[in-house]
Amino acid sequence: MRIALDAMGGDHAPREIVAGAVRAAQELPGLTRLILVGDEQSISRELDSFKHVPDCLTVLHASEVIEMHEKPAQAIRRKKDSSIARAIDLVKDGEADAVVSAGHTGAMVAGATLKLRRLKGVSRPAIAAVLPTENRPLVLVDAGANPECDARLFTEFAIMGSVYSGLIFKQSAPIVGLLSIGEEELKGTEKTREAFDYLSKAPLNFRGNVEGHDVFKGETDVIVCDGFTGNIVLKTSESVAGAIMFWLKRELSQTPMRKLGAALARGGLVSMKERLDPESYGGALLLGVNGVCVITHGASSSNAIFHAVRVAGESLEHQLNTHIVEQLSLLEPEAATL
């Protein structure tokens, strides 16, 4: 498989991107080509620091970078030679199977939707983020691609999320929940009540509403919501986890005895930290476009990039998109037309 990697995206580009790419090229056996897209000089400089660069790693020059403050669709149209646009073009032109970026999320969504087009049966592509819970990974769709969206889209989100959970996390008949503010069908907003109705009729293992309290309980495999709510849930969760780890560190370094205690319990604390680390989950997938598209955190380290490339590879290996199209075709035609 061939993966295009935006070398200029994220806070630590290109250094961490290149380092993650080198590791991926060394460790992921199915990878036949990993194309670093971006400023050739900067990328080469980073590559020079590695003794051995695997042959499958190549560079494609792109002279521009889409900055975080730019408007997504406009930036994609204007900066034709940006690393994101060029990386997506590689998939569009059949020179790569997947694209990975830690850059501008909106530009990735706009670029992939415009250039790669939607899969058959998909009205709007959606972002699937993965969250750790007490006993299994949770897929949250939509985590930000569609801040405002029709309740009917929730069915597509749920189907795409279920296929993802089934293929990547091996959940058979993934349990789907609708994010709302009460367990009963009638709780929530007009939109969630309408979505409840659509979800009940779809070929899904739909279990009804879930509340904020339930998100991290690990009783649901897929949670659906609009992109506004999903983005806030995702970022708030990261914010809480960050604050807790900050407090914990401060508390545990306040007296010599606590410091000694923390040193003895170090294994447990490290394993906690790893579990909470969003990087090991490989970023979020943009589901519903004709090509595999992985978007990782702006703060991505080389480790996050490695896992993002790994997830892109797994999605290709399991033919995620073929399964999505298949499952969406089972929807009633009336429900499928938006």
Add this chain to the structure above:
Amino acid sequence: MRIALDAMGGDHAPREIVAGAVRAAQELPGLTRLILVGDEQSISRELDSFKHVPDCLTVLHASEVIEMHEKPAQAIRRKKDSSIARAIDLVKDGEADAVVSAGHTGAMVAGATLKLRRLKGVSRPAIAAVLPTENRPLVLVDAGANPECDARLFTEFAIMGSVYSGLIFKQSAPIVGLLSIGEEELKGTEKTREAFDYLSKAPLNFRGNVEGHDVFKGETDVIVCDGFTGNIVLKTSESVAGAIMFWLKRELSQTPMRKLGAALARGGLVSMKERLDPESYGGALLLGVNGVCVITHGASSSNAIFHAVRVAGESLEHQLNTHIVEQLSLLEPEAATL
């Protein structure tokens, strides 16, 4: 001050409610009367277990209880002799100044709005929840009273939240943020963009959009959003914190060495736990009704009840409602009419 306390609300009623009431009656000097409302027999039985019951503690019999699955407005209308309805009636009839309940949130909101009426200048009462952040308490409004609401209401939420933050947490010129999915004014939904506009023009210390990432950073005193989003943020945050403490406990008990470490660092771990404990924050206030109304967690222990009564007392002492009406009167008449 005189406070009515729903003795039948919450998972651990009436035992924990009564225990919290006894402690409040003993420790809060300004309390002249604390009225336990609910089944007289059960309350008396609990009171019997205390050697000394302060004189200010009295009981008002109410024969019914509003159950969690009941529809709020309907339940309030039908169960006229429920503990929630009777407790609110005490405020309505001038026999109490504030009401506290760990019971049905929706019934408290509906009951207080119907019976106590709104304050002058308030279109819709809103729930203000308090969250711990890295360096100061954060007031989140609306945390669930108005799942669907007009963008213009955000200004009222912000003003009420600012008064609360100013009086109770002594923040001068509290910093207000609008919860959205990007820092720029244009990010978000039509509703948040409209709210941004209203907030910019209001007599507030408005700093613009805040994202989920910012919630626990401690750079904002008041965050406003609709009740759907607010409820999900609040409950998700509690869910994350709960999951993390669960993992931490499990990790730290896995080997004898980790156990020893945890024992040595115990002070730090306990102080972490306390900091994350929503109970010490005294529950949420229903702002905008003509009377002080505190709603605490269904899982409230006696400690939570004590703090809820304390917060009700502080709100009375600082004449929260008088200040809210004053601040709302500063709004442009055009902005104030909804």
